[in-house]
Amino acid sequence: MVNIHFDAGNHNNVSCHGRRLLAVAVAGALVASLGACGSSESADSAQGTVINVAVAANSKPLSYTATDGSLSGYEVDILNAVDKQLADYRxxxxxxxxxxxxxxxxxxxxGLITGGYFKTESREKKYLFPEVNTGVSLMRVYTLKKNTSITSLDDLHGKKVAPVxxxxxxxxxxxxxxxxHADRQIxxxxxxNVSLAENFKGLLSGKYDAVVEPEQSFDYASIKASLGNKxxxxxxxxxxxxxxxxxxxxxxxxxKLNKALNKLKKDGTLKKLSxxxxxxDVFRYEGSARQ
Incomplete structure (x- = not known):
């Protein structure tokens, strides 16, 4: 069972200390349940240990709020699929x-965060990573269709690249x-607070020659729908x-997460969601991934 809610800022003004005082006044039996306040997990013998998960609020198509107010997206669907396999966790x-x-x-x-994260040396020192990657990021250069001179990073020398x-x-x-590349500096x-919409508008106006962005990190379909398939x-x-x-x-x-993700990759679920x-199927590129 997956519980989903949205963070609207500091909406809970009752501190852990205040809750404990209240628990003493109401019933000593509540003290144990409040011991998990501020923790990444809490115990629930009926439905398993709860793992608190953070996803990006507005990062379509990875995770975003659908028109009906529900949380949707590629990584949200993976979390739902994983949750179905975990008897001891929710x-x-x-x-x-x-x-x-x-x-x-x-x-x-x-206890877990999503958002298309890469492995980096600093992150690997601080956090744990599953054995299985949940996606593949494809960094691409975007230009106008009529601009066929840009095919790689080498071609960005002397060009106007949108802000990053x-x-x-x-x-x-x-x-x-x-x-x-000292002789071919970009x-x-x-x-x-870079606005991708403004960057693509800049391509249309001629303000920029290129936009560099990971394909999976933004809603390219909406950009085309808004500005035209240009x-x-x-x-x-x-x-x-x-x-x-x-x-x-x-x-x-x-x-347990490793086991669940392994199954989802082997049975084709990740490929289907991609x-x-x-x-x-972004996984066809993973053989050339840096890690």
């Missing part, structure tokens, strides 16, 4: 801002490229496996 899913996910994992609020987030994977990719414009994209310029990220306190849960949400 998920309590919370939709949060992107930057709140790792913070919540660090603080112990969440200073903390994002695109910035890391372009910065890494520049460090190895002009990188870094900007907080864009093209290159073959992947970088391929990365994507993973759920697990708290180091959840090693026992990780074993075609449903991305219109292609």
């Amino acid at each position: 998920f309590n899913i919370e939709a949060v801002a992107d930057d709140a996910e790792e913070i919540g994992l660090d603080s112990g609020k969440y 987030s200073p903390s994002g994977g695109v910035n890391n990719l372009l910065t890494s490229y520049n460090s190895g 002009d990188i414009v870094r900007q907080e 864009f093209r994209f290159t073959e992947p310029v970088q391929v990365d496996n994507q993973y759920f990220v697990v708290s180091k306190k959840q090693s026992a849960f990780l074993k 075609k449903q949400y991305f219109n292609e």
